[in-house]
Every structure is written in structure tokens, then in C-alpha cells.
Amino acid sequence: MMRREKLINKNWLSGVLLVATLPLATQAEEWNYHAEVYVLAADVDISARGQTATAEFDDILDDLEFAFFGSLAAKRGQLALIMNILNVDVKASESNVRGPITTHVETELDTFVTTLAVGWEFYGNETTTLHSVVGARLLAMDTSLKVEVEPFAETGDSKSSDNWDAVVGIQGYANFSDDWYLSYYADAGAGASDFTWQASVSMVYRFSQFDVALGYQSIEWEFEDELLDDLQIAGPAIGLRFNW
Numbered sequence: 001m002m003r004r005e006k007l008i009n010k011n012w013l014s015g016v017l018l019v020a021t022l023p024l025a026t027q028a029e030e031w032n033y034h035a036e037v038y039v040l041a042a043d044v045d046i047s048a049r050g051q052t053a054t055a056e057f058d059d060i061l062d063d064l065e066f067a068f069f070g071s072l073a074a075k076r077g078q079l080a081l082i083m084n085i086l087n088v089d090v091k092a093s094e095s096n097v098r099g100p101i102t103t104h105v106e107t108e109l110d111t112f113v114t115t116l117a118v119g120w121e122f123y124g125n126e127t128t129t130l131h132s133v134v135g136a137r138l139l140a141m142d143t144s145l146k147v148e149v150e151p152f153a154e155t156g157d158s159k160s161s162d163n164w165d166a167v168v169g170i171q172g173y174a175n176f177s178d179d180w181y182l183s184y185y186a187d188a189g190a191g192a193s194d195f196t197w198q199a200s201v202s203m204v205y206r207f208s209q210f211d212v213a214l215g216y217q218s219i220e221w222e223f224e225d226e227l228l229d230d231l232q233i234a235g236p237a238i239g240l241r242f243n244w
Contacts, residue, residue: 038239
């Protein structure tokens, strides 16, 4: 818990400083700011040692200790600075029966994810805006894994790790009317992970003080030297967006 709080404080501070200090260096320029807060109705899919376990949304509500997704961005001209944060604590378990052998996998997972990126608007008109994105994603994990093969043996292990991956991607907006617009984002990359990708799409309605977004988000990693072979967090999301 302390490790997660330190990571959250460190990354929020770095993001705030990133967003706040650049305007000071270019006070003659106008910066626009954007913040989002989401609730995720997500399933968590975990593969470990050849076994797969899924924590579905109903189960996550029972076992969830902490969950948060948010983003902060600043834009001036064609330049955009982006920071996303996702934090999920969850338990997942699965049993497989093959003849007389039963394999039971139980995983406890505390994840903190932040993506720090720089975007550049390479296309824009009255209805469409497109940014190329280059950045890095941190996945900080505290993982506890227990594998029981009945009636033979039981093994368990735990590990804490910080995985940094370089990512490239695209971000865009499409206006349908004065009230409705589509927001989408996708990136992919590698580094400490064998491969990671993220994608989201949201339909957004503008109100006078804020926007309301309804969409779908998915993020996944493939590993080589972790307790887990694969981790995916995906599902529908609803959130609020603020612009100033």
C-alpha cells in the first residue's frame, strides 16, 4: 500500500510539474487544459504458468480494494502533453479439471499504471483532430501467485516489479455536432514487457461546465520474466471531462 501511494504521489507530482512549468516558460502562449475521471466496469484477465484466470466485473466489485482511472493533459498550438493513471487491486482465481487432476490458480494483483506522452497535431479541421503520440508507460505490480495441482503439489510466489515500456500511438477527436463528439486513443510498444498495447473509444456529450463520456477501454501486457504471462484490463467506462 505504501509503495502504491508513493508511486501515485510521485507520478501526480511529475505530471503536474510537467503541465505547470511549460506555460511559465512560454507565458505569451495560450495553454488549454483537460482532465478526466472514469469509473471502469472492467474484467481482469490473467495468464500465469500456462493457466488463465478471469476476475469478472461482478467478482471485482466483491473483492476490489481500490480502483481509479484519470488523465491530465495540456495543449498549446500543435503540442500536447498527456498523463494517464490507472490503479486496480483485485483477486482472480480459476480451477481446471482434467480427469483426476485439478489445477487451481489464485492471483492477487495490485497494479499502478501511468502513461506519460507527448503528442503533436498533424491534422486538424472543423470536425477532425489527429495527434501522433510518443511516450512511456509504467506498470508497477505487486503480484502474489498460488498454483495448486491436486493431488500432487502446491507452489506459491510473490514479486514486486516496475516495467517501463516505450509506446507510440495516435489520439483523435471527431465532432458530430455542437453537442456530440467521438474521442479515441491507441498506442503500442515494448521494453521491459514483451509487448503492450492500449486502446479506448468514447462517445461524449458536451454540457456547459463539463462533458460526459461513455466508452470502452482496454490495456494489455505480455511478459517474459514476470510471474504473469499476460495481463489484460478491459471493459466499458463512464466518466466526466473538464476543460479550461
